[in-house]
Amino acid sequence: MTKALKINKNVEQGIQDLLTFLLENGKVKGVFTLKKISKDGAVAYSLITKPDELKDAVPLFPLMPVNAGKLLSRFTLKENTTKPIAVVVKPCELRAFIELVKLEQGSLKNLFFISSTCGGVHPIDKSVDGTVEKNLSKYWDAVKKGEIPAELRPACRSCEEFIPYTADMTVDLIGNNIDKQCMIFLNTKNGEELAKGMDGEFLEKEINKGKIDKFRGKREVEKKKLFDELEVKMNGMDGLIEIFGKCISCHGCMRVCPICYCKLCEFDSSDSEYKPSNYEIELKKRGGVRVPPGTIYFQLGRLSHIAISCVACGACDDVCPVDIPVAMIFKKVGESVQKNV
């Protein structure tokens, strides 16, 4: 059995209260959470130290403007925080950060993690036209019923890793009566220590396995569908050319990828520029060549670097201006590589 805290309020209010409690009682000195930055639903991660500032915080908002793992890595790369901070992130953001810490790109010191059983997030372009805000009640309705919400990132729609592994606290969202109650599992000693003194009922409980398995089943079906589609599209070299040929080499996928942490990338360096003499060699073999020619090399190069650590957050998909299903490709390859080590 795991210790749990049940707050008899809707889940959003419950989390707000918990974060306010942590700040007001000096249990943490800061809160790292999503916060509203405009009326039409745009959100950004923020570091909050005054309880008043929490009023615009939306810790569980179904959007991921940036994978927080990347932000936390940049925050703690040169020095760890000396003050305790409560960090509210999605499970794949937490996994990305753990991966980065293992790659010596950040520090976990003095950070306490609050995550949730995650319903998934909408693509980022839905945040700018007000769609997310408009469909918010539908999203929470689906999560409550243990259904996959509509219009999610493909990576989220097909995600089976929706339970956090290393969070100090896990807010149980999927299949839960989140309108009426906020159920928080206290997974670690730190989690228990932080929650001590908070208004609510302290219980011994487990996450409902039946509900979770049912939800995972739905995600598996989605995943199979998306993977099968890819299988057809990506068949052989012609398939790769078809799918990656559209790439405009903006390298946006690389910039937003939490795992792509190198400050100096081979693909950005002048060494990987094609000189006229390089073109000449290629043009001796065939009569025409794409300019720039390295799009497949870039994509496959990145794939080989990232696959072992890819957390399938879907950030790359969101920013691709030519709609290459980058995330699903990386997820598919990532899964088969990670399974086999």
Next chain:
Amino acid sequence: MSLNCVSCGACEDACPVDIPVAQVFSMIADETQKMFDYVSGRSLDEPLPLVVYKEEELHEVEDAND
């Protein structure tokens, strides 16, 4: 950037959150290039405005803040 911007719009195409980057750059570029009677990429013979030193210039900008 604004003195060299050719207002091609590529930045706007690639912005995932629909910031009108090209419009903003193009608007500022219009002003700054006018200031130097410069059109980005018009001629190889026109020196880049920021590498030309003139002791007396841009009084209208300086005086605007007086």
